Amino acid sequence: MELGMVGLGRMGANMARRLMRRGHRLVVYDRDPETVNQLQSEGAIPSASLRQLVEQLTPPRIVWLMLPAGEVTEETILELRLLMRAGDLLVDGGNTYFEDDLRRWHELQRFGIDYVDVGVSGGVWGLERGYCLMVGGEKAVVARLEPILRDLAPGLEAAPRTAGRTGQPQPCELGYLHCGPVGAGHFVKMVHNGVEYALMQAYAEGVDLLRAAAQAEPQRDWRYEFDIPAILELWRRGSVVGSWLLDLAAVATARDPDLAAFTGQVPDSGEGRWTVETAVQLGVSLPAISDSLFARFRSRRGNSYGEKLLSALREQFGGHREH
Numbered sequence: 001m002e003l004g005m006v007g008l009g010r011m012g013a014n015m016a017r018r019l020m021r022r023g024h025r026l027v028v029y030d031r032d033p034e035t036v037n038q039l040q041s042e043g044a045i046p047s048a049s050l051r052q053l054v055e056q057l058t059p060p061r062i063v064w065l066m067l068p069a070g071e072v073t074e075e076t077i078l079e080l081r082l083l084m085r086a087g088d089l090l091v092d093g094g095n096t097y098f099e100d101d102l103r104r105w106h107e108l109q110r111f112g113i114d115y116v117d118v119g120v121s122g123g124v125w126g127l128e129r130g131y132c133l134m135v136g137g138e139k140a141v142v143a144r145l146e147p148i149l150r151d152l153a154p155g156l157e158a159a160p161r162t163a164g165r166t167g168q169p170q171p172c173e174l175g176y177l178h179c180g181p182v183g184a185g186h187f188v189k190m191v192h193n194g195v196e197y198a199l200m201q202a203y204a205e206g207v208d209l210l211r212a213a214a215q216a217e218p219q220r221d222w223r224y225e226f227d228i229p230a231i232l233e234l235w236r237r238g239s240v241v242g243s244w245l246l247d248l249a250a251v252a253t254a255r256d257p258d259l260a261a262f263t264g265q266v267p268d269s270g271e272g273r274w275t276v277e278t279a280v281q282l283g284v285s286l287p288a289i290s291d292s293l294f295a296r297f298r299s300r301r302g303n304s305y306g307e308k309l310l311s312a313l314r315e316q317f318g319g320h321r322e323h
Contacts, residue, residue, distance in 0.1 A: 114141045118136075211306075264303025
């Protein structure tokens with residue numbers, strides 16, 4: 001298939017590479033010409049502007065955005081709305097708030113331009129591992145994207161098949177899912193990121209307690225100096241708390257046991273706040289997720305070893321810097 005990719009950051013560039021490796025024709029654009037030149041050297045068709053990108057695609061076009069949520073995405077969609085034509089498809093794969101998807105969909109419908117939202121999880125590792133894709137949109141429109149979604153996703157071999165699932169593998173087993181109408185994909189990704197916050201916070205609090213056991217207190221007759229990297233490595237094998245996040249925690253602490261490269265000031269990029277705000281609207285209790293969000297706020301006023309681990313995990317899976 002043919003796809004226009006706009007935004008060649010940590011994820012967008014690797015998504016383009018993964019698709020090219022699977023035989024798709026990629027036309028690419030980024031405000032940084034160096035990233036465009038790099039993808040061109042790997043087989044992509046370069047564009048110097050959004051107009052040129054649209055002109056180099058065969059109608060009906062598919063343009064996929066991998067941009068930060070907010071103003072830059074809004075400006076890009078506004079410009080593309082004037083360049084694209086009825087029957088074209090615009091895909092937003094950034095971390096967009098689901099209600100923004102609904103507003104954009106209604107606006108683009110007036111011009112006959114289709115819209116799909118895709119929550120993308122996989123971070124900087126997705127090129128080789130594949131991307132978990134949570135998709136929202138009209139059924140017939142999403143069907144147009146099926147070859148792209150299938151080749152971006154990890155595939156059945158990414159995890160053992162769940163007991164009771166037999167026959168032809170379903171898309172969710174391959175790593176992508178049409179979750180519902182427009183906005184549904186980013187809604188599921190919003191909740192996914194809230195769960196991610198809580199999982200990371202649990203690991204952070206656990207290692208803080210392990211570290212605290214080394215403190216000498218006169219009223220206690222015990223004191224333990226635990227090897228944190230070794231314990232995290234141990235938990236990867238046979239433990240019920242095993243996960244990819246735990247794998248990344250083991251990598252980070254093996255490289256830097258004291259996590260000296262991190263301050264522990266943990267940013268939040270929006271999805272956790274949206275998750276908690278939506279829970280308030282729906283009257284759903286999310287104590288673990290909301291506490292993990294508030295812990296990130298607190299981390300900006302002095303830091304623990306666990307908060308350094310949170311920063312290290314964000315860098316491991318997403319390439320996120322602390323500041």
